[in-house]
Amino acid sequence: MSGTSLDGVDGVLVDFSAQSSGAALCVLAHTHSPLPPALRAEALALNRSGADELHRSALAANALSVLEAEVVRTLLAQADLSPAAVRAIGAHGLTLRHQPGLHDGLGYTLQMHNGALLAELTGLDVVCDFRTRDVAAGGQGAPLVCAFHQALFAQPGADVAVLNLGGQSNVTLLRSGGGILGFDCGPANALLDGWCERHLGHAFDDAGRWAAGGQADAALLGALLNEPFFTRRPPKSTGRDDFNLAWLDAKLAALPASLAPQDVQATLSAFVARTVADALRLDAPATRELLVAGGGAFNLDLLQRLRALLPGVAVLTTGDRGLDVSHVEATAFAWLAQAHVQRLAGNRVEVTGARGPRVLGALYPA
Ligand SMILES: Nc1ncnc2c1ncn2[C@@H]1O[C@H](COP(=O)(O)OP(=O)(O)OP(=O)(O)O)[C@@H](O)[C@H]1O
Numbered sequence: 001m002s003g004t005s006l007d008g009v010d011g012v013l014v015d016f017s018a019q020s021s022g023a024a025l026c027v028l029a030h031t032h033s034p035l036p037p038a039l040r041a042e043a044l045a046l047n048r049s050g051a052d053e054l055h056r057s058a059l060a061a062n063a064l065s066v067l068e069a070e071v072v073r074t075l076l077a078q079a080d081l082s083p084a085a086v087r088a089i090g091a092h093g094l095t096l097r098h099q100p101g102l103h104d105g106l107g108y109t110l111q112m113h114n115g116a117l118l119a120e121l122t123g124l125d126v127v128c129d130f131r132t133r134d135v136a137a138g139g140q141g142a143p144l145v146c147a148f149h150q151a152l153f154a155q156p157g158a159d160v161a162v163l164n165l166g167g168q169s170n171v172t173l174l175r176s177g178g179g180i181l182g183f184d185c186g187p188a189n190a191l192l193d194g195w196c197e198r199h200l201g202h203a204f205d206d207a208g209r210w211a212a213g214g215q216a217d218a219a220l221l222g223a224l225l226n227e228p229f230f231t232r233r234p235p236k237s238t239g240r241d242d243f244n245l246a247w248l249d250a251k252l253a254a255l256p257a258s259l260a261p262q263d264v265q266a267t268l269s270a271f272v273a274r275t276v277a278d279a280l281r282l283d284a285p286a287t288r289e290l291l292v293a294g295g296g297a298f299n300l301d302l303l304q305r306l307r308a309l310l311p312g313v314a315v316l317t318t319g320d321r322g323l324d325v326s327h328v329e330a331t332a333f334a335w336l337a338q339a340h341v342q343r344l345a346g347n348r349v350e351v352t353g354a355r356g357p358r359v360l361g362a363l364y365p366a
């Protein structure tokens with residue numbers, strides 16, 4: 001998995017064999033490979049239109065899949081397994097553009113990836129391109145982790161919410177009666193990281209310490225929340241296309257006075273927490289437990305702001321329910337690959353708005 005934070009590739013090797021008997025899945029190995037700085041810079045640049053994009057994105061896709069093949073080798077070495085033990089690789093690719101509802105409702109979502117190369121380099125079946133089928137069926141193509149969250153974290157008789165704090169944030173709302181809803185709440189680490197990198201030169205604000213020392217600004221917070229996305233009803237999804245540093249710069253320029261960079265970081269953290277809290281208050285007021293996953297779970301400032309906004313909700317992490325916060329998304333895409341292999345639908349129409357359940361992904365046989 002390589003998400004919209006653009007931090008790297010997360011790999012997990014997962015054994016699902018016990019699941020049919022009701023037991024939990026087992027993560028046999030996990031690893032993280034940072035994106036080399038040049039590839040990260042290119043992926044960021046390819047998020048916007050630019051010169052010779054087709055050529056550049058094809059080369060960047062190759063570089064990503066070479067990195068993924070190294071991740072697969074590391075996982076096998078860690079678990080002391082041969083490739084023959086692996087049924088398939090699930091590989092998400094890097095989202096460069098996400099415009100699911102663009103033209104007359106039939107837009108596109110674009111994940112940069114070379115599945116053929118990954119199959120060639122590993123000798124394994126590769127399932128990739130998970131999002132496009134749902135978009136073709138009229139859906140958002142995101143979020144897709146909801147079915148997996150449901151399989152793992154639903155509790156009979158209790159309303160539970162699962163929050164992924166990745167480049168963007170998305171929630172899965174699991175109702176006590178078995179119902180499910182899920183959608184993107186708004187931007188998360190992509191914005192926090194971008195501002196921090198610009199002003200401190202650090203890839204991210206470790207534990208949210210910089211934000212915690214700042215003062216959130218009410219006028220900026222109001223301006224950030226003043227976007228149609230936040231009043232739109234689900235199904236909905238977003239990405240760097242909508243929320244990025246240029247968008248933030250425009251909001252800052254419209255303020256009557258300039259703010260200290262640290263206060264902007266504090267406001268961004270308050271903003272992320274607020275969009276999540278608003279989503280829960282509106283769509284899942286009976287939630288008593290929120291399980292946080294993704295790299296944002298290490299941002300203590302963000303978690304503290306969430307707790308303050310949601311006093312009746314126990315804000316825990318997926319780690320408290322048996323799955324490390326850093327493993328959730330990669331495990332979800334292994335799970336979706338497994339669903340593809342079994343020709344099972346991976347989307348939830350209540351979440352994406354697709355016309356029906358669909359088998360997600362394209363297969364590159366070994
Ligand atoms: N110690 C930390 N303190 C604060 N933030 C952290 C820390 N460690 C990781 N993060 C944040 O987590 C991000 C990576 O998260 P993650 O891997 O879940 O994102 P992603 O895979 O891009 O997600 P998505 O696909 O949901 O966009 C980093 O870019 C950083 O913002």
Ligand SMILES: CC(=O)N[C@H]1[C@@H]2OC[C@@H](O2)[C@@H](O)[C@@H]1O[C@H](C)C(=O)O
Nearest residue numbers: 004095098142143144145166168170
């Ligand atoms: C288009 C795309 O890559 N969307 C990501 C992104 O990152 C978080 C949020 O926006 C979510 O909608 C999705 O990822 C998760 C893994 C998902 O599909 O469930």
